[in-house]
């Protein structure tokens with residue numbers, strides 16, 4: 114089938130500011146721009162701009178204030194920007210030349226895209242994608258990892274396409290009340306303001322798939338986002354032809370009850386496979402990134418049996434396994450989706466189960482880790498492990514933990530070492546996460562091809578030696594000042610004078626100093642992340658914060674899951690630390706953690722702290738982002754940091770051994786945390802020599818940039834998936 118699209122470059126009439134959702138087959142949103150900068154429309158339709166500093170700058174420089182008001186959404190900005198601004202830029206020859214240059218670079222880049230209708234191609238499935246804030250379709254680490262996977266696949270020109278869901282309300286937005294309690298709200302999205310186009314067939318009709326849910330055919334339309342050379346297809350049930358409740362299937366990300374979760378995952382897994390067929394794509398590899406998409410293996414089995422009427426389910430499973438690979442992201446059983454069998458049974462008709470040539474019991478057994486335990490719920494990870502030829506964790510340690518966790522699925526194996534689960538350590542997309550200031554520095558000191566050099570660890574390490582102490586320190590100081598300005602701006606609305614919570618201040622201009630050692634801590638608020646470890650001995654902590662000569666300041670950010678009251682209480686405790694000390698102007702909590710905030714933080718802090726309870730951090734990725742910007746990681750040895758830490762490029766909290774008793778472990782880690790701060794981090798940071806620069810600190814920063822950037826870039830990760838997991842060469846026949 115031929116897939117046409119609405120062309121974003123056709124110049125339509127200026128849109129009205131009406132923000133009602135677009136009607137089906139009415140997708141007329143393109144702003145009429147002055148002709149010499151009209152390429153901006155096309156540039157905004159592909160997320161490529163968001164990982165090129167010049168792409169970001171082009172939109173920001175159109176109208177910097179509006180850019181932040183529109184939360185860095187170029188589509189929204191082009192809709193709202195005044196005619197006067199547009200014509201001012203149109204009359205600015207230097208600006209026009211920049212648009213032309215970037216557009217030409219963009220065209221060269223996208224022209225080389227792989228042809229996905231020619232196998233072997235990879236279909237990547239994930240429940241969330243964090244490509245950029247302007248597509249609010251992610252909650253945290255998993256989504257951002259998936260976004261980074263697509264960006265690196267694009268840069269490396271891997272023949273990959275991605276499938277997900279379009280959440281009408283996305284993930285919640287966070288505010289903290291005067292009582293320190295988290296409040297949630299949801300924004301509606303308007304497709305016309307997002308860089309999405311409806312997928313149309315040759316006749317110009319929207320491409321639809323349907324999945325049977327609650328006895329009804331539920332329809333989903335497909336939207337396409339372009340991530341450089343990669344297409345990301347998002348399914349959306351918010352259609353007039355669906356019933357009100359079915360329209361909400363793709364309503365909230367991780368918001369609904371168990372049944373909603375199951376039906377969401379049916380749309381993702383089964384609907385996703387059906388969409389590929391409508392697109393005329395028959396991938397050689399299906400990559401299920403986390404268990405959410407594991408129902409795709411059932412749809413593939415059903416397809417197999419439809420075309421092999423004499424086959425058995427075992428035959429189908431064998432064929433499906435050949436095509437599917439699975440990545441698990443959770444190190445604990447509770448983190449995996451496990452559905453009550455009664456609810457699951459209600460969501461799959463006996464007709465569907467019959468089409469798989471399975472009995473009800475055989476069907477339910479597909480989701481059991483222990484086949485002898487009939488009381489077990491239906492787990493998406495056991496289903497995926499059973500139906501995929503390969504399963505992997507996301508760090509070496511997590512691979513080991515996963516082999517242990519799923520040993521019970523392999524009763525014939527003597528020990529966990531033999532469980533067929535490998536690992537590919539996560540990475541982050543360097544051009545997305547390295548500050549433009551550092552990218553400029555690399556352009557001038559290393560060369561404009563630094564992005565290629567960084568794929569070679571030895572070459573990169575040698576190149577990093579060309580960065581002088583003052584290069585690194587000047588870039589870092591600039592970014593730190595930027596972070597402080599951002600903190601003051603963001604907390605201004607909380608300038609209440611009450612000082613009741615740590616983000617209420619008398620005068621935000623008193624907040625933070627660029628001369629003080631700054632420690633960042635931002636992540637999901639969940640018990641195992643141990644947000645409260647830092648406060649084990651408050652007096653000892655405040656002695657450091659208040660020190661006259663060598664003080665410390667802290668910046669925090671993170672969301673608690675709306676239904677997790679334990680986490681919300683942890684957050685409230687942090688917010689309520691109210692002390693007659695410098696705490697109130699040296700500690701701040703930034704609300705509504707997202708990618709934009711993460712960028713300011715990982716660019717500007719001196720130290721990035723992470724204290725999960727071992728071995729609960731499957732990998733962790735924010736520390737990789739910080740490391741690439743020269744921040745020193747200060748983390749317990751878990752997940753990626755076990756592989757990254759070399760004693761120079763950061764600091765470890767505690768050792769590799771874990772104690773089974775949480776209290777013992779917490780006390781030991783708190784002691785190690787304070788001791789390392791007092792004896793190592795603070796003295797080194799403030800240890801300036803004759804040059805006036807902290808030479809040892811800067812040497813560690815250089816080492817962090819040199820050693821960790823290549824090892825934890827998503828280019829390395831995607832290359833590992835290609836050579837160790839996808840194995841396309843064997844599948845091109």
Ligand SMILES: *Cc1c(COP(=O)(O)O)cnc(C)c1O
Nearest residue numbers: 253254636707708711733734735
């Ligand atoms: C990178 C990132 C995460 C994941 O960080 P972890 O270290 O894995 O917890 C979560 N949220 C945002 C906004 C991020 O940028």
